Amino acid sequence: MTVLVTGGAGLIGMALRARLARDGRAVVATDMSRHGRDDPELVVLPLQDGEALERLARERGVEAIIHCGAISGPMHAPGRPLEVVDVNIRASAVLMDIARRLEMRRFVMCSSIGVYGNAGPGRIGEDLPLHPTSVYGASKVAGDALLDGFAAEYGLDGVGLRIARVYGPYRRGDCLLRQMVDDALAGRPSEIACDPEMPYHYVHADDVADALVAALAADRLPGRVYNVSGPAPARMPDIVETFRTICPDARVRLVAGTDPVADDQRAFDLSRIRDDLGWRPAIGLRDGLEALLASVRSGRAAG
Secondary structure: OEEEEEOOOOHHHHHHHHHHHHOOOEEEEEEOOOOOOOOOOEEEOOOOOHHHHHHHHHHHOOOEEEEOOOOOOOOOOOOOHHHHHHHHHHHHHHHHHHHHHOOOOEEEEEEEHHHOOOOEEEEEOOOOOOOOOOHHHHHHHHHHHHHHHHHHHHOOOEEEEEEOEEEOOOOOOOOHHHHHHHHHHHOOOEEEEEOOOOEEOEEEHHHHHHHHHHHHHOOOOOOOEEEEOOOOOEEHHHHHHHHHHHOOOOOEEEEEOOOOOOOOEEEEOOHHHHHHHOOOOOOOHHHHHHHHHHHHHHOOOOO
């Protein structure tokens, strides 16, 4: 099977390309830029160029799409809501339509836990009402709804994964975990503004790649959307202490403040994706931080 991966130079896309290659699948990867890397297999192509994306899919015999390309959080396009709508909604609809007209086997999309907004106490399952607190979150709600619409009207076999905060090599955007690693290796102190009681839901990029491949490879999809998160939430003081066990010289100071994405989300129910697709997170926070530290040290984790 030949798979088109959008956002192929991003955090999730890089992990996914490696995972698909290990499975022996042919990959056609696109992104808006190579981001300064030597990546000759990447096709530089913006998501807004639907005609070129369709031409590429036809020429390469693409049989499925995994759509990782997007504005990946409310902090990445501040004050530009129409850009978020154009990239995250319109471009997603164009790709779904390409998959529909080319009769592709499956369309897998990266959605977000941002669709839930301030969910409050209790475990968050996929059937919880959606109340996004940003245009970004709303754009992901729209993407999930488009999957439903394309499935009902055109029979598109599509699925969305509602993904928590992703960390790992190749992260270009803001990431507190990467900030701690970079600062520690440079001998700088880190200062993190946060609510010390807020739970953070981190998931390693390799776990996300495994979840996307599970959604791609499943013979049938009982659900249209699935939650994807790490093994357990963690508060920032605990995250910092975990980091210090692998990097004792790290100087991290927590100060009172609010995270840019401060939705009240306590715990995610991952039973649906476990039961339907056989996926569960395998990389705990300590192991993930250790791997991130090693990759940055070696120079393999360029942003």
